[in-house]
Amino acid sequence: MPQGLPSYPKRPPNRLISRTTTIKLLFATGPSINTRLLVAVIASVALLVTEQRGGQRLDFLRAGLSLLIEPLKHLVDMPSAMVTQTTESMSSYTVLKKDNERLREEQLIQQTRLLKLEALEKENIRLRALLENSFKLGEQVLIAELLSIKMAPYEHILVVNKGTRFGVHPQQPVLDANGVVGQVFRALPLSSEIMLITDPNHAIPVQVNRNGLLTIAVGSGELNRLLLPFLPSNADIRPGDLLITSGLGGTFPQGYPVATVDEFTTQPNKAFASITATPTAKLDRNRELMIVWSKTMPVPLINKSDAPEPTPSATEQHHD
Amino acid sequence: MTNTYGFGRILISIGVAMCLRIAPLPFHLDIYNPDWVLMVLIYWSIGFPERVGIFHAWSFGLLTDVLTGRLLGQYALAYSLVIYICLKLHKRLRHFPLLQQELFIFACLLLSQLLLFLIKNLQHPAQLHGDFWWPVLSGTLCWPFVYLTLRFVRLSKPVN
Numbered sequence: 021m022p023q024g025l026p027s028y029p030k031r032p033p034n035r036l037i038s039r040t041t042t043i044k045l046l047f048a049t050g051p052s053i054n055t056r057l058l059v060a061v062i063a064s065v066a067l068l069v070t071e072q073r074g075g076q077r078l079d080f081l082r083a084g085l086s087l088l089i090e091p092l093k094h095l096v097d098m099p100s101a102m103v104t105q106t107t108e109s110m111s112s113y114t115v116l117k118k119d120n121e122r123l124r125e126e127q128l129i130q131q132t133r134l135l136k137l138e139a140l141e142k143e144n145i146r147l148r149a150l151l152e153n154s155f156k157l158g159e160q161v162l163i164a165e166l167l168s169i170k171m172a173p174y175e176h177i178l179v180v181n182k183g184t185r186f187g188v189h190p191q192q193p194v195l196d197a198n199g200v201v202g203q204v205f206r207a208l209p210l211s212s213e214i215m216l217i218t219d220p221n222h223a224i225p226v227q228v229n230r231n232g233l234l235t236i237a238v239g240s241g242e243l244n245r246l247l248l249p250f251l252p253s254n255a256d257i258r259p260g261d262l263l264i265t266s267g268l269g270g271t272f273p274q275g276y277p278v279a280t281v282d283e284f285t286t287q288p289n290k291a292f293a294s295i296t297a298t299p300t301a302k303l304d305r306n307r308e309l310m311i312v313w314s315k316t317m318p319v320p321l322i323n324k325s326d327a328p329e330p331t332p333s334a335t336e337q338h339h340d
Numbered sequence: 341m342t343n344t345y346g347f348g349r350i351l352i353s354i355g356v357a358m359c360l361r362i363a364p365l366p367f368h369l370d371i372y373n374p375d376w377v378l379m380v381l382i383y384w385s386i387g388f389p390e391r392v393g394i395f396h397a398w399s400f401g402l403l404t405d406v407l408t409g410r411l412l413g414q415y416a417l418a419y420s421l422v423i424y425i426c427l428k429l430h431k432r433l434r435h436f437p438l439l440q441q442e443l444f445i446f447a448c449l450l451l452s453q454l455l456l457f458l459i460k461n462l463q464h465p466a467q468l469h470g471d472f473w474w475p476v477l478s479g480t481l482c483w484p485f486v487y488l489t490l491r492f493v494r495l496s497k498p499v500n
Contacts, residue, residue: 056394059395061420082406092359095359170363171409
C-alpha cells in the first residue's frame with residue numbers, strides 16, 4: 021500500500037460521535053454562536069423591513085404562527101369566561117323571569133320602531149331617487165365574543181374570538197348596542213384584533229347630528245374620551261351634541277352614533293378649539309361585539325319589480 | 341439522554357410565561373407587567389446553554405411578536421441579542437449572587453426594551469410615554485421569583 025494515502029476511514033466522522041455519545045459535549049457542533057447571532061439578526065431585520073414596507077406580505081406567516089399560540093389566548097381567557105358562565109348559571113329563577121319580561125318588552129318596542137324604520141327607508145330611497153342620488157343600504161353583522169387579554173398596556177386593542185374563518189377582514193367596523201367601538205385591525209384565522217376608537221393611533225370621520233358639521237374624532241388614549249382637534253373656535257358645536265359616523269373614508273357605515281360632546285373650550289392663542297367627547301359605546305364593559313359587513317353595492321334607484329318598463333331617463337341613471 | 345431531554349419543561353415554562361404576558365391585570369397594573377418570556381429564556385439559557393440557543397430565542401421572540409401583535413421580528417431581534425449575551429457570559433453568571441444577577445437582568449431587560457423603543461420610533465416617532473419603561477423595573481424586581489420557581493422546576497427531577 022502506498023504510504024501517502026489519506027487515512028479518512030480510520031477516524032470516525034465527528035457527527036457520529038455527537039449522535040451516539042452520552043456525555044456532555046465539550047465543543048459545540050454546528051456554526052459558532054457569533055454566526056448564529058448574525059443569522060438571527062439578519063432574519064429579524066429582514067422580517068421587520070418586509071412587514072413595514074410590504075404591509076400584507078407576511079400575513080400568511082403571522083396566521084400560521086397564531087395557530088400555535090391560539091390555545092394560550094383561550095387559556096388566559098378561561099378564568100373570566102368561567103366567572104361569567106357561573107354567574108349566568110347561578111342566577112335565580114325570579115331574576116331570569118324578570119330579565120325575560122324586560123327583554124320581551126324591549127323586543128316589542130324595538131320591533132314597532134323597526135316597522136316605522138322600514139317605511140322611512142323606503143321613503144328615503146324614493147326621495148333619493150328624486151334627487152338622483154345613490155343610496156347605500158343594509159349591513160350584515162356577526163356577533164363576536166371578547167377574549168379578556170391585554171396585548172400591550174398602552175394600546176387600546178381588543179381580541180375577539182372570530183377570525184378569517186368567519187370571513188372577518190381588516191378595516192371592518194365593529195359596533196356594540198350603543199355605538200361604534202372600533203375597527204378590525206388585524207384578522208387572524210381564529211381570532212382578530214380590534215382597535216378601539218379611543219386608541220391614540222385611531223381617527224374616525226364624524227359629523228354633528230344636529231347640523232351636519234363634518235370633522236374627525238381622534239383617540240386620546242383614555243377609555244372614555246375622544247378629541248376633536250380640527251374645529252375652529254367659532255364652530256357650531258355645543259356640549260351634548262351627538263356625533264355620528266359621516267361615512268366618509270368608506271370604513272364606517274354612515275349614521276351610527278360615536279360620541280357625545282362634553283366640553284368645548286376656546287383657546288385664545290390657538291387657531292383650533294379644544295373639544296372632548298365621550299364615546300357612546302360601552303368600551304370597557306361589553307363582552308359581545310358586532311362585526312359589520314356593509315353592502316358596498318348601492319341600491320338601484322328604481323326597483324325592477326316596481327318599474328318593469330323603465331322610462332328612458334331611468335335607464336340613463338343606471339348607466340351613470 | 342438525548343439532546344432534547346428536559347425540553348418539555350422549558351416549553352411549558354415558556355408557555356406559562358406567554359400566558360402571564362397577555363394576562364389582564366386589575367387596577368391598571370398592566371403597565372407594570374414585565375417581559376416574563378425574556379426572563380424565562382434568560383434563566384434557561386444560563387442553566388442549559390447547550391439546549392436553549394439563539395435560534396430558540398429567535399423563534400420564541402417571533403411567537404411573542406404574534407402574541408402581542410407587534411411587527412414581526414421585533415421581539416425576535418431583542419431576544420436573540422439578549423440571549424447571545426447570556427450565552428457568552430453564562431459561566432460567570434452562574435456564580436453571581438442573586439443581587440448581582442438582578443443588576444445583570446436589569447441591563448438585559450433595559451437593552452431589550454431599548455431595542456423595542458427604537459423599532460417603535462422608526463414606525464411612528466414620539467408616541468410613547470414614560471410608562472413604557474416600567475416593565476424593566478418590575479421585571480428586575482420579579483427576577484428572584486422567576487429564578488427560584490424555575491430552579492425548583494429544574495431540580496424537581498434530575499435532568500442528567
